[in-house]
Amino acid sequence: MKLDCAIIGGGPAGLNAALMLGRSRRLVIVFDTNKPRNAVARESHGFITRDGIEPRELRRLAHQDIANYPTVTIKPDKVTEIKPMAGVFEVTTSNGVMYQARTVILAAGLKESLPAIPGLPQFYGKSVFSCPYCDGWELRDQPLMVLSEGSNLFHLAKIVYNWSKDVLVCTNGANTLNTQQIAMLGQRGIQVAPYKIKALQGENGKLKRILFENDAEVKRSGGFITPSWDQAAAFGEALGCAMTPSGGFVTDDYGRTSVKGVYAAGDSSIIVPAQLIVAAGEGSKAAIGANTDLTNADFGG
Incomplete structure (x- = not known):
């Protein structure tokens, strides 16, 4: 089965992208290793209606919301390779399972070095x-x-x-x-x-x-x-996505990278300040960008 989108990363950006694509009736899989950058945090702030929420609880509520959309699946699996293959992307996981996706959203975020x-x-x-x-x-x-x-x-x-x-x-x-x-x-x-x-x-x-x-x-x-940050996964670089001097991906207003069909959202684009609500918004924009491009392709545009 060919996916409309494979989302790499299940943080606020990836989950909000999944929510928006689910609402757009797109067939989506979110690959999530459940190793968020904010795992050490006891509370998350600055997210309206959720100020002070525990990060784990925020994720639980996000999964609960996404469960209302049957075309979205969250897989607790690690992606090991993404390859462009004749108009699609072949996504391979650590379990050796391969998926084909028309688009990819990179939302694996960053890894910190103190x-x-x-x-x-x-x-x-x-x-x-x-x-x-x-x-x-x-x-x-x-x-x-x-x-x-x-x-x-x-x-x-x-x-x-x-x-x-x-x-x-x-x-x-x-x-x-x-x-x-x-x-x-x-x-x-x-x-x-x-x-x-x-x-x-x-x-x-x-x-x-x-x-x-x-x-x-x-x-x-x-x-x-100020920690130093690096991409948590090197897929964007391997795919040839242009990078910014700060180590993020060059994107337009809808998360499009320099590689057609590849989008970046959240910490993967080096958001400063790195707030949950900003990352979630970036995920929403990347989802709208992907859905727009998928729609135009379906209409031959």
């Missing part, structure tokens, strides 16, 4: 986060750290200042701020610690202090960092 700082993993998703729009409210008015080894450190520090005026900016020894930026931060009372971090310390996921390699110690109760 800065190599001892202690950081035990706090990530509990008191240290990557998105202030998602978790800034819960850390409001607390003594916070902002940590990045990249060029976005100045921007991140300014954004976090909206939630707390007690901010310590940490470069972890990287030369990421210029003299003017340091001065601008200082005018707001934002201190900069240019030293390499020896360790983060605390208990039960709650950050308490930062230890620096110059033996300085600063008390902090939470903060925000």
